[in-house]
Amino acid sequence: MSYPDDRVYTSSHEWHLEQDGVVTLGLTSFAVDQLTDVTFVDLKPAGTQLDKGDALGEVESVKTTSDVYSAVGGEIIEVNQQVIDNPALLNEDAHGEGWLVKIKVSDASGLADCVDAATYEKEHAH
Amino acid sequence: MTATLIQSPLHELHTQHGGQMVDFAGWEMPLRYGSIIDEHNAVRTRGGVFDVSHMGRVAIKGRHARRLLEIACSRKIYDMEEGQCRYSLMCNERGGVKDDVLVYRHDSDDFLVVVNASNRVKILEHLAALVAERDLTCAIDDQTLSTAMIAVQGPKVMDFISGFSSEIPALKRYRFTTKNLMVMKVLVSRTGYTGENGVEAILPAKAVGMAMKLILKDVDLDAADAPVKLAGLGARDSLRLEAGMPLYGHELGEDINALASGLGFAISLDKMDDDRGEAFVGMEALRATRDAGGPERVLVGLKLEGKRVARGGAVVQASGADVGEVTSGCLSPTLGYPIAMAYVDRAQCEIGNGLVVSTGRAEIKSEVVAMPFYKAPKA
Numbered sequence: 126m127s128y129p130d131d132r133v134y135t136s137s138h139e140w141h142l143e144q145d146g147v148v149t150l151g152l153t154s155f156a157v158d159q160l161t162d163v164t165f166v167d168l169k170p171a172g173t174q175l176d177k178g179d180a181l182g183e184v185e186s187v188k189t190t191s192d193v194y195s196a197v198g199g200e201i202i203e204v205n206q207q208v209i210d211n212p213a214l215l216n217e218d219a220h221g222e223g224w225l226v227k228i229k230v231s232d233a234s235g236l237a238d239c240v241d242a243a244t245y246e247k248e249h250a251h
Numbered sequence: 252m253t254a255t256l257i258q259s260p261l262h263e264l265h266t267q268h269g270g271q272m273v274d275f276a277g278w279e280m281p282l283r284y285g286s287i288i289d290e291h292n293a294v295r296t297r298g299g300v301f302d303v304s305h306m307g308r309v310a311i312k313g314r315h316a317r318r319l320l321e322i323a324c325s326r327k328i329y330d331m332e333e334g335q336c337r338y339s340l341m342c343n344e345r346g347g348v349k350d351d352v353l354v355y356r357h358d359s360d361d362f363l364v365v366v367n368a369s370n371r372v373k374i375l376e377h378l379a380a381l382v383a384e385r386d387l388t389c390a391i392d393d394q395t396l397s398t399a400m401i402a403v404q405g406p407k408v409m410d411f412i413s414g415f416s417s418e419i420p421a422l423k424r425y426r427f428t429t430k431n432l433m434v435m436k437v438l439v440s441r442t443g444y445t446g447e448n449g450v451e452a453i454l455p456a457k458a459v460g461m462a463m464k465l466i467l468k469d470v471d472l473d474a475a476d477a478p479v480k481l482a483g484l485g486a487r488d489s490l491r492l493e494a495g496m497p498l499y500g501h502e503l504g505e506d507i508n509a510l511a512s513g514l515g516f517a518i519s520l521d522k523m524d525d526d527r528g529e530a531f532v533g534m535e536a537l538r539a540t541r542d543a544g545g546p547e548r549v550l551v552g553l554k555l556e557g558k559r560v561a562r563g564g565a566v567v568q569a570s571g572a573d574v575g576e577v578t579s580g581c582l583s584p585t586l587g588y589p590i591a592m593a594y595v596d597r598a599q600c601e602i603g604n605g606l607v608v609s610t611g612r613a614e615i616k617s618e619v620v621a622m623p624f625y626k627a628p629k630a
Binding site: 161162164165167183185187188190216 | 282283286287288485489558559560562582610
């Protein structure tokens with residue numbers, strides 16, 4: 126498993142990729158692999174205000190249901206309709222096409238608590 | 252993973268093929284090798300090979316072997332033929348279910364019982380207690396660790412098996428045969444837990460690795476058109492659920508009345524009326540339940556709207572009132588919609604009845620439907 130080093134990772138297995146004040150957020154391939162086949166994705170709609178640490182949606186798999194959390198505060202400006210229509214995208218490309226939401230960041234302080242790819246991999250990759 | 256888990260004789264095969272190993276009733280067994288849904292679909296369209304060595308295999312032999320099973324099992328044993336398997340329940344005195352089992356009759360004094368892994372020790376103790384209490388003469392031999400068990404299931408598996416044997420594809424449902432393959436004894440039955448055509452085989456633990464190599468020698472298990480694919484416990488669960496088959500610990504348990512589980516065919520309340528029959532443990536309680544009009548709640552199948560899954564423990568409601576509880580659920584890979592089994596008040600069990608399932612995250616509209624949810628087309 127490899128983790129892109131252009132982004133940071135939470136201990137709850139979300140990746141955050143910041144570009145020009147917007148964070149694209151998704152689940153790590155490790156988390157998706159643990160979930161097994163994803164069957165349902167529910168995301169809060171564009172326009173939703175999040176505080177850092179808030180849940181922004183849920184992911185259901187064959188085995189379990191999990192909340193997805195944001196490390197940043199801000200407004201959801203886009204949700205990935207493709208992953209809602211085809212949840213298997215998460216299993217196929219968790220770090221790319223399987224992104225979940227884009228957030229216009231108003232509170233980036235939580236990113237400091239995230240870890241880089243190498244650290245995340247050391248802690249979670251098997 | 253703790254060191255105390257029992258490994259299957261096929262452990263190496265699982266790890267070689269990327270099996271994600273999990274603790275299942277004290278056994279280290281493969282949950283899946285890749286995608287659970289792919290494994291599920293392979294079994295519905297072609298074939299799957301499951302290692303089910305964790306299931307308990309208990310031989311019962313001797314003068315009173317049949318009587319012991321007659322007393323322990325809810326179903327008639329006396330009218331079984333040699334070479335026949337029969338699904339049955341073993342109940343407790345209250346009419347709850349100690350286990351659901353498959354009885355194999357070799358001869359009038361020679362039986363095999365396949366029990367759930369989670370209940371193996373309990374059933375061994377239960378049978379030993381019945382032997383002592385009724386002063387029976389028979390030997391109970393737990394062969395679980397000295398044997399292995401595999402299930403080969405799917406619409407194409409009989410074609411595949413006909414490459415090895417002409418006798419096995421000719422077996423009728425719930426019949427078995429014992430073959431001597433080279434130097435090992437193999438028991439093959441036309442049984443399964445997926446709703447598909449197929450067989451289950453029991454063979455010596457020491458020989459199963461070699462046997463699997465022989466069976467799979469021309470098969471590329473990772474090829475998209477492979478006649479069979481390795482399938483794990485995850486697919487086994489969604490397959491049995493689509494097929495409307497109960498799972499011990501979910502639909503069956505010590506505190507769930509056997510008559511509530513939709514398994515009436517496996518409960519013979521008149522068993523002792525025949526002179527070869529015998530009252531079974533729990534029969535009096537079950538007769539009392541029947542005479543009182545039946546159990547308060549019964550098992551139903553639910554078809555849910557949307558794509559969300561209701562899992563065990565979700566509450567079933569009608570007009571805002573709690574009327575039941577989900578025991579198992581999944582997004583059916585074959586049907587494309589969520590299905591669930593639930594115990595509901597008898598007044599709510601009519602096919603077509605609309606019920607709401609509350610998961611704690613969502614309230615989902617559902618409808619009572621007939622089980623099995625999915626029936627394989629006739630070959």
